[in-house]
Structure formats: structure tokens, C-alpha cells
Amino acid sequence: MIVTYSRNAFYYETDRMDIIHHSNYVRWLEEARINMMEQMGFPFQKLEAMGILVPVLSVETEYKFPVRFGDRFEVQSELTKFTGCKFSLEYKVMNVTQDKQSLTAKTSHCFTDTSLRPVRLKQACPELYEKYMQYLRGPVST
Amino acid sequence: MIVTYSRNAFYYETDRMDIIHHSNYVRWLEEARINMMEQMGFPFQKLEAMGILVPVLSVETEYKFPVRFGDRFEVQSELTKFTGCKFSLEYKVMNVTQDKQSLTAKTSHCFTDTSLRPVRLKQACPELYEKYMQYLRGPVST
Amino acid sequence: MIVTYSRNAFYYETDRMDIIHHSNYVRWLEEARINMMEQMGFPFQKLEAMGILVPVLSVETEYKFPVRFGDRFEVQSELTKFTGCKFSLEYKVMNVTQDKQSLTAKTSHCFTDTSLRPVRLKQACPELYEKYMQYLRGPVST
Amino acid sequence: MIVTYSRNAFYYETDRMDIIHHSNYVRWLEEARINMMEQMGFPFQKLEAMGILVPVLSVETEYKFPVRFGDRFEVQSELTKFTGCKFSLEYKVMNVTQDKQSLTAKTSHCFTDTSLRPVRLKQACPELYEKYMQYLRGPVST
Numbered sequence: 012m013i014v015t016y017s018r019n020a021f022y023y024e025t026d027r028m029d030i031i032h033h034s035n036y037v038r039w040l041e042e043a044r045i046n047m048m049e050q051m052g053f054p055f056q057k058l059e060a061m062g063i064l065v066p067v068l069s070v071e072t073e074y075k076f077p078v079r080f081g082d083r084f085e086v087q088s089e090l091t092k093f094t095g096c097k098f099s100l101e102y103k104v105m106n107v108t109q110d111k112q113s114l115t116a117k118t119s120h121c122f123t124d125t126s127l128r129p130v131r132l133k134q135a136c137p138e139l140y141e142k143y144m145q146y147l148r149g150p151v152s153t
Numbered sequence: 154m155i156v157t158y159s160r161n162a163f164y165y166e167t168d169r170m171d172i173i174h175h176s177n178y179v180r181w182l183e184e185a186r187i188n189m190m191e192q193m194g195f196p197f198q199k200l201e202a203m204g205i206l207v208p209v210l211s212v213e214t215e216y217k218f219p220v221r222f223g224d225r226f227e228v229q230s231e232l233t234k235f236t237g238c239k240f241s242l243e244y245k246v247m248n249v250t251q252d253k254q255s256l257t258a259k260t261s262h263c264f265t266d267t268s269l270r271p272v273r274l275k276q277a278c279p280e281l282y283e284k285y286m287q288y289l290r291g292p293v294s295t
Numbered sequence: 296m297i298v299t300y301s302r303n304a305f306y307y308e309t310d311r312m313d314i315i316h317h318s319n320y321v322r323w324l325e326e327a328r329i330n331m332m333e334q335m336g337f338p339f340q341k342l343e344a345m346g347i348l349v350p351v352l353s354v355e356t357e358y359k360f361p362v363r364f365g366d367r368f369e370v371q372s373e374l375t376k377f378t379g380c381k382f383s384l385e386y387k388v389m390n391v392t393q394d395k396q397s398l399t400a401k402t403s404h405c406f407t408d409t410s411l412r413p414v415r416l417k418q419a420c421p422e423l424y425e426k427y428m429q430y431l432r433g434p435v436s437t
Numbered sequence: 438m439i440v441t442y443s444r445n446a447f448y449y450e451t452d453r454m455d456i457i458h459h460s461n462y463v464r465w466l467e468e469a470r471i472n473m474m475e476q477m478g479f480p481f482q483k484l485e486a487m488g489i490l491v492p493v494l495s496v497e498t499e500y501k502f503p504v505r506f507g508d509r510f511e512v513q514s515e516l517t518k519f520t521g522c523k524f525s526l527e528y529k530v531m532n533v534t535q536d537k538q539s540l541t542a543k544t545s546h547c548f549t550d551t552s553l554r555p556v557r558l559k560q561a562c563p564e565l566y567e568k569y570m571q572y573l574r575g576p577v578s579t
Binding site: 023025026027034079 | 168174176
């Protein structure tokens, strides 16, 4: 299930190359993940209020076309792996204003307690576990 | 007692005007305050480890001359008021590379517990209280 | 004329005090200003495309109540002074989720060419000049 | 040739997990690259002054151990590929305070003109080309 998130690029996100600084796309991916959880009906702050954190394990980004100040972008996010402890997402970021694909990305994450020790989501939060199973990309049919 | 802190401006701190984004100077003031506490011999993390937070109450900045990528800047900070609960600092930020004054600023702060309730420093941390008294700007003689 | 701008606070805008870092409110004011120009029907990028920049001259903020991750905030902005070269805005930032006033702020700005030399808006961009005159707060009647 | 760059983590780089936000490490890699060019004797701003930009093509990060406020970190950077148009770096970020490896990363980049069209460094800037050849990791001997 591909979930989309969209807004305009902010002025303070630009750098002196007159494009969005590459580190800010990493922040947009986070905005999209948090928005995905809202769309799931389980806001991220609810998870953290239960003492469950979701640190980032890895990020991979490939920059293809710049986003500039005022351009509208759209992040298309998909949950591609979920083991119960860890999960991965894949993203496309579109420059909607320029009708170009700006970025592809992958991130991986785990669930931990507040001491950053791993927890299994099925035990720690069965309600979110069910939602993750539902949003997980199925096997690609041929 | 004026305390100085210096580094070069980072690339990612610029915006598409090709100058440092004005919000980043506010962050430099924080860097300078934290450095001041190191120079006092009482690092900020030691204070927070005691359960004392130091939220910002107000910021005033006046921008006079831009800092650009790679320019060296120097923050000159001075503790100008201290009541035991609250304190104020005044700053000059110099663009050292261009030999110009870039910014003047004032900030005010208070000491709180982790629930953001005010605490009196003399009781909560007498050691730092003494250092603040020592760094406080004396009455201006005429 | 008071113009409002609203969104939720992002995760990456928090700091280890578990509140939005004070420098990020300064960025929210910029978001609100740029949104105001969109609401005026004269997007900021159109002005910059004409070679007119709008550097920040000063910022004053007073922090009253924290915004936390996920809280919705609203910036209420008003153009309070406009001389043709310079202008000032005043802001209230509401924590909508907590129904509290979070911040009051003022900023001042000028219009410049790309070399950061002042320009008069009436000559440089009469269309925006008219809009500014229209949005300017009138004398307070008694 | 491994080049090191080091500083303490800033307060405003933390998030409410009480660790450095993962996007900020991406900025640290940039700081390290720019520092590498200074160590090469060819500051980045000199290259940009020649009309040569160096956009980021890709970033890969693997987070292993958090850096917290006040921790000293060290970025160890190495130029691992260089084709004349494109280059790659590999990084280790150490949490020096905790004596742990915090992050491994790779980034790739290209040289472009100010319209973001690729340029060959040998023609565009032979002096830097020579330095890159000199810093490039040699074939691993067995």
C-alpha cells in the first residue's frame, strides 16, 4: 500500500546552490513516515507514549532531480519489509511542480524500549503490529 | 567577563540568498552559551544530569552584515543579568573573515526542573550559582 | 489583516528537552510570511525572480508555552509597519492542541537587490506595493 | 589517505529521543568533506568561485551507536573512487567520548557547472584534479 505525503519546500531548506539541501530530504522521509502512521490511525506519539521508540538503522538516498524553493513535492512511501522487530520502507519523492522524480530512498528501522533495547512489536503493541501487517507490500505477483 | 567562541560557517547553514540563514545565528548563540559553560568549568550536560533545564525565554537579534559560507565568525557573549532564577546574555557576532560586526543579540533564560517549573539556582546548584555571580557583568562605571 | 498559517510540529524539530527547539519557531515565522505572500496572490519566488530579496533585519521572540512533537500550531501574522523600503510583522503562535499561546514575535525586513542594496518597493514592484498597503494594519481606532 | 574531522555534538542537533537526529549525521559528513578540501589546500569556496558545483548524488548511512549532546565525534573520511566527473567517499563516524563506532557511510558526488551540467575536473580545475588523484585510495594490496 503506497501512502503519499505532500507539501511545498520551505525557503530555509535551500542552500546556496539554490536547491534543497540534500540532508533535508532525509527529514522529509521522516515527515512521510509519521504521516503514514497517522493515515494508519496510530499516531507516532501514541507509540512513544507507550515507551516504544523507533530509531533509524539505515538510510539510502539517490538524488535524481533537484527540488527548489516553492516547488511542491510528494513522498510516496511503502512498507516493504517487516519482521516484527525491524522494518524497511521504500520511497519515491516527486517534484510535483516540475513533474520529475527527484529522489529514491530506502530506510530501515527497529522498535526499541526507551533504553534503545529491541522489542517485538507483536508483544509490545499488537494493535500496531496488525496495521503493519496490513500495510506491508505483498509478494510481487508475476 | 566576555567569553568568545569561534568557528567557520557550514555549507548547510546557507540559503539561496547565498548567506547564512537568519535562524542559524540563533543556533550559534546556543553554541556560544554552551561553550561559555565549558569555559566556566561546569558543562551544560552536568547541569541537565542534575535535572535542571534552561529553557529560552526570549531572543532578540539584529542583523547587520551577512556571514557567508566559509567565513569565520566569533561570538562574544556576556552574562548581563542574573537574578538567581533568570539570566540574560548579550552577544556580538563578528564576521572575522570580513572584519565586520554581523549581529547583536540578547537572550534570556530561566532554570527549571524537568517539568519546566522554575528553580532557584542557589539552592539547586550552588556551585554554578557562584560561577554565574563571578561571570556577571559588574555595574558600568562612569 | 491577520493571516493564519498552520501545521503540525515535526519530530526532527524537537530537542532533548522534548520540546520544539527555540530556533525552529524562527523558521515557522518565515513559513508564515511566505504563506502570507501566497495568500496575497504574489508568491515570494515571483519577487525573487524579479531580483528582489527580502533579508531579515531583526527578530524578537518571547517564548510562553512549549510546542511538542505532533502538536498543531497556528501562526497569526500581521503586517504592522511598511515604509516602502522596510516593513515589520507581528506574530502570535498558538499551540492549538493545548489551546495555549506559545510565542509572540516581531520581525523586520527590507527590500534589496541581489547585491543586498536597498530598493524602494513602489518603483521596483508596484503590484506588491499595493498589496502591502492593503494588508497593512490601519491606525488603531478608539 | 584517511582524513579526520572532529567536534562536539551541539544541543540543537538532538531530538526528543535524547540522541542526535539521524539527519544531522548527513550534515556532519558534509562538514568532513569540506574540511578535507581545506586539508587538501583547496577550499571548497574556491571551487565554487570558479563556477563548479559539487551536488550529492547518493548517501548511504548505517547507524550503529548513538551520539548524544556533548559527545565528541570524529569523522574519518576517505576518497574511494574518482573518475574525473564523479567521486565517492566512505566514512566512519566514531563517538569518541563513548569509544564506539557510531556510523558508517558512503556518499557519491559529481562536478557540475552552475546549471548543474556535468563537467570534467581535469579540464575545469586541473589543480584540484591532481589533489584528488593524490588522495584517492590505492588498490588494496594483499
